[in-house]
Amino acid sequence: MKKILIFTLCMNLLLLTGCRKEAVEVRDRAYVQSALFREYNDKIYLTLYPFEEEKEIAYGSGITISEAARNASVSAGQEIFMGHLELICFDDADFTERLESCLSDYRISPGCKLLFLFNTQLPENCDTTLLTDRLSMEEKKCRIPETDLFHILSEIKSKDGAALVPALTKSSSLSMCILKNGRKPYILSDDAAEGLCWLRGKNYPEKIYTAGDEEYAVSKAETELSAVIRDGIPCVTVKIHLKGSGNGYEAEKAVALLCEAAVNETLKEGEADLFGLLSCLEKHCPDYFDRHDYETAKQSAVFEYKVFAE
Numbered sequence: 001m002k003k004i005l006i007f008t009l010c011m012n013l014l015l016l017t018g019c020r021k022e023a024v025e026v027r028d029r030a031y032v033q034s035a036l037f038r039e040y041n042d043k044i045y046l047t048l049y050p051f052e053e054e055k056e057i058a059y060g061s062g063i064t065i066s067e068a069a070r071n072a073s074v075s076a077g078q079e080i081f082m083g084h085l086e087l088i089c090f091d092d093a094d095f096t097e098r099l100e101s102c103l104s105d106y107r108i109s110p111g112c113k114l115l116f117l118f119n120t121q122l123p124e125n126c127d128t129t130l131l132t133d134r135l136s137m138e139e140k141k142c143r144i145p146e147t148d149l150f151h152i153l154s155e156i157k158s159k160d161g162a163a164l165v166p167a168l169t170k171s172s173s174l175s176m177c178i179l180k181n182g183r184k185p186y187i188l189s190d191d192a193a194e195g196l197c198w199l200r201g202k203n204y205p206e207k208i209y210t211a212g213d214e215e216y217a218v219s220k221a222e223t224e225l226s227a228v229i230r231d232g233i234p235c236v237t238v239k240i241h242l243k244g245s246g247n248g249y250e251a252e253k254a255v256a257l258l259c260e261a262a263v264n265e266t267l268k269e270g271e272a273d274l275f276g277l278l279s280c281l282e283k284h285c286p287d288y289f290d291r292h293d294y295e296t297a298k299q300s301a302v303f304e305y306k307v308f309a310e
Contacts, residue, residue, distance in 0.1 A: 030058065030078040034087035034128035037065070037095060044068045048080060049128045065098060066105065083107040087132045088149070089168075091117040093179045096156055096163055103149060110150035116177050118167040118185060134174065135166055142205035144176055145196050155274065159294060162272030164188075164196065178270040186270040188262075195262030198223060198240060198255055199275035208242075208251045216246035216254075216309065225276060227284040227301075234281055234288060234301045241308050248309030256305040267298045277301060 036047040046068040048058040058080065060072030073080045085108050088099075093116070102108055113135050122128075138144045145151075147166050155163040160180075167177035167187060176193040178186040188196075197203045201223035208216040220243040227236045238259055242251060266274045273294070281297055282289045289297070 029081040030055070030073070030076040031081050031084055032058070033085070034089065034132065035082060035085055036122060037088065037090040037092075037098075039090075039092040039095065046072050047122075048072050048076070048082075049126075051084075065102065069106070083109070085109065085112045087113045087115060087128055087135070089115045089117055089122060089128075089131075091121070093185050094181065096152070096165075096179055097181070099149065099153055099156070103153070108149065110148065110153075112149045113147060114149060114152055114165050116165045116167040116179065116185065118169050118175075118177060118187065120168055120170045120172075122168075131168075138166075138174060139203065142194070142197050142203050143190065144174075144193050145200055145203055158273070159278045160273040160298075162270075162274060164272075164274050178266065178272045178274070180270075180272055183271065186265075186272075188265050188270070191258055191261040192265040193262075195258035195260070196266070196275060198259050199225075199238065199262050208244075208246075208254050210247055210250035210254045212250070214247045214250055216242070216244055216248065216251035218242060218244045220244070225280040227280050229285050229288050234285060234297060235304065236277065236280060236301050237304050237306060239306045239308075241310075243310050251309045252307040255307045259305050259307075260303070263303050267301065271295070271298065273298055 031051055032048040033051045034049045038045040043061055043063060044065055046060045046065070050057070056076070058072045058076035060068045060070065060075055062068040062071055069080055083106065103110065113132055115131065115135065135147060139147065144166060145164060152163045152165060162178055162180040165177050165179050167175050167185070169175055169187065176188045178188065197205070204218055204221040206218055208218060210216060222241045224239045225236060226239070227234050229235070240255055242248070242255070262275070266272050267277065277298065278294060
């Protein structure tokens with residue numbers, strides 16, 4: 001009994017010691033909710049927004065991100081901790097090259113949201129928490145595909161190297177933007193952004209709004225891409241099976257039009273594969289895939305949309 005009592009007392013002392021050490025670390029750190037990275041004249045300008053409203057915004061600049069972060073710590077008067085970041089904003093399309101290093105160097109969560117500032121700036125008194133909530137709400141409503149750091153980094157590492165990132169424009173509207181090295185950023189229409197949700201087979205909406213303001217309530221949906229080569233041209237079939245209630249015929253037409261808008265704006269205009277076309281060709285048409293470059297495959301592919309509503 002005495003041994004058990006001594007063991008219990010020792011464990012309590014260890015826990016108390018650990019808590020006190022952790023409390024000191026918390027007091028010594030400045031936890032930030034969002035970060036704004038701007039690049040100008042070969043320098044990085046960093047603005048850090050805290051979680052607490054009463055805390056001051058921290059600023060820092062430098063040749064590298066680490067130098068800018070150190071200077072921001074001086075501005076804040078505390079060590080900056082970015083491990084709980086919920087949102088990263090940036091205004092340089094090439095900043096995507098730095099994202100992976102940010103993830104590892106600052107232990108940023110893979111679920112952190114990204115926002116590209118397309119020819120615009122955040123106002124000085126911007127409430128970045130509301131901005132983050134706005135992004136999350138658009139995702140939940142299935143108006144935009146998944147936009148966290150993990151998914152965007154996966155896209156950058158794909159064969160095509162293009163990424164789909166939410167963008168804030170001059171009119172303060174929230175759009176989806178294609179970022180790809182060597183090309184100008186390309187803003188998608190709302191229809192194309194919704195169509196990508198269907199083509200990717202993720203983030204399906206709960207309702208489909210059809211012509212005449214009718215609704216089709218979606219209970220289940222599945223997307224499948226397949227391809228064959230006809231006369232040297234890759235012919236891709238997009239099959240989408242819907243289960244739900246409402247006007248199924250009008251729902252089929254609405255989804256097909258959204259998918260068509262997504263293909264035209266991403267592949268044909270934005271020259272980016274954002275829904276797995278190249279993976280589809282590699283799987284179903286390996287001989288064609290091995291003999292042709294990616295750009296030829298994207299531009300020459302033709303699509304057929306088969307949507308079935310039950």
